[in-house]
Amino acid sequence: MNDVTPTPRATEPVAAAAPPRPSLSELFVAYALISLYGFGGVLAWSRRMMVEERRWLTPEQFNEAYALCSFLPGPNIVNFSVIFGSRVRGPLGGLVALVGLLGPPMLLIVIIGALYAHYGDLPALRRALIGVTAAAAGLIMSTVAKMALPLFRNRAVGGPVIALATFGAIGIAQWPLPIVLVVVLPISLALAWVQR
Amino acid sequence: MKEMGGTLGTLAWFFALMSLFAIGGANSAVPEIHRFAVDVQHWMTDPQFSDIFGLAQLTPGPNVIVVTLIGYHVAGLAGALVATLTMCGPTCLLAFYVGRTFDRFRGASWRVALAGGLVPVTLGLTAASAVVVARAADDTWVAVGITVATALITYWIRVNPLWIFAVAALLGLSGVV
Numbered sequence: 001m002n003d004v005t006p007t008p009r010a011t012e013p014v015a016a017a018a019p020p021r022p023s024l025s026e027l028f029v030a031y032a033l034i035s036l037y038g039f040g041g042v043l044a045w046s047r048r049m050m051v052e053e054r055r056w057l058t059p060e061q062f063n064e065a066y067a068l069c070s071f072l073p074g075p076n077i078v079n080f081s082v083i084f085g086s087r088v089r090g091p092l093g094g095l096v097a098l099v100g101l102l103g104p105p106m107l108l109i110v111i112i113g114a115l116y117a118h119y120g121d122l123p124a125l126r127r128a129l130i131g132v133t134a135a136a137a138g139l140i141m142s143t144v145a146k147m148a149l150p151l152f153r154n155r156a157v158g159g160p161v162i163a164l165a166t167f168g169a170i171g172i173a174q175w176p177l178p179i180v181l182v183v184v185l186p187i188s189l190a191l192a193w194v195q196r
Numbered sequence: 197m198k199e200m201g202g203t204l205g206t207l208a209w210f211f212a213l214m215s216l217f218a219i220g221g222a223n224s225a226v227p228e229i230h231r232f233a234v235d236v237q238h239w240m241t242d243p244q245f246s247d248i249f250g251l252a253q254l255t256p257g258p259n260v261i262v263v264t265l266i267g268y269h270v271a272g273l274a275g276a277l278v279a280t281l282t283m284c285g286p287t288c289l290l291a292f293y294v295g296r297t298f299d300r301f302r303g304a305s306w307r308v309a310l311a312g313g314l315v316p317v318t319l320g321l322t323a324a325s326a327v328v329v330a331r332a333a334d335d336t337w338v339a340v341g342i343t344v345a346t347a348l349i350t351y352w353i354r355v356n357p358l359w360i361f362a363v364a365a366l367l368g369l370s371g372v373v
Contacts, residue, residue: 035256035257035258036257037256037357037358038258039358039361040361041259042257042258043322044350048357052354063315063319064311064315066318067314067315067317067318067319068294068295068298068311069291070314070318070321070322071314072290072294073215073218073219073287073290074215074218074284074287074288074290075218075258075259075260075283075287077258078287078288078291079287079288079291082288082292082295083291083295083298086295087295091292098284098288101257102257102258102261102280102284104257105256105261105264106257106261106276106280108255108256109251109252109255109257109261109264109265109268110264110265110273112251112254112255113248113251113265113268113269122250122251124369127368127369127373128366128368129250129253129365129368130333130339130368131339131365131366131367131369131373132365132368133329134333134340134343134346134364134368134373135346135357135361135363135364136329136346137326137329137334137346138330138342138343138345138347138350139346139347139357139360140325140326141323141326141330141347142351144319144322144323144326145347145351146351147322148319148323151315151319159312159315159316160316162316162317162320163317163319163323164320166317166319166320166321166324167319167320167321167327169320170320170321170324171323171327171328172327177321184320185317188313188314188316188317189309189313190313191312192309192310192311192312192313193305193309193313195312196308196309
């Protein structure tokens, strides 16, 4: 419990390369862009912005924060914005990131909803949406593949096996999520504890 | 006036409760939201609910904003605000405190193990959700083609995915998909 000695296998660069620390306005703009680009889910766009474009987080740091947010109740990228914003700029940063992420789409959807109520042509929009949804599914796939790279590169076999087993059980065999989690999660945590 | 306050109050407690059910994303709570809004409260009909859900999918941004539109439908702008704030507020506060604790113990062995254990499971779950979305979306070979092409292009080439989405939307609009 009390050993906090740094292990030689550095899981994250401990202040090796200090990541650029975004200002409040940079935070707001980044999250507003993530939300406005975010057709078919905001995960892909958050990773693109945080890791690939702004380089505020390493791939490993992104995975950790995203994993934490996925197991907290509430929308995960909304949680992510609060956690990241407050990590770099305190509570105000969390609030600014949150408003950046939620403000623009809230405004948009109320306008779209009002327009639709007056001259709604949903069939045409639905047809367009079918195409966009198909593309969005592909974008999530490539995002997950990129996220999985560090796991397959520098960890023992445990991580990849757990990831593939979870994927197979839910994505292919379509077993119920709670049952899969009850089995897989303790094993994964125990493995990680042993390998920590 | 009293009626309105009652409606806003109902929106508030209901969505605050729903936020706790939304594990792994807002969409996990949609079936329960549907049951409550359509069957219990009769705020809207079934087709109206699917239209609202469709509009939310069409609007960029996190999936939670379906809640904004439900609130708007039920009680106007005040309803939109109340529904969104109560759906996100409590869980954001929780995320804030959990995130802070997590960061404070950076390097502690329980934290390393927790993160190391959660990450592979999360990646497996997210990959599975991609397949679920694809299965629902890809009714035709053209749609399958769009999914596969998008996955390959965005993995190998640093192109802005918006261009691909625009092409996919046009293909959908023209009825090819």
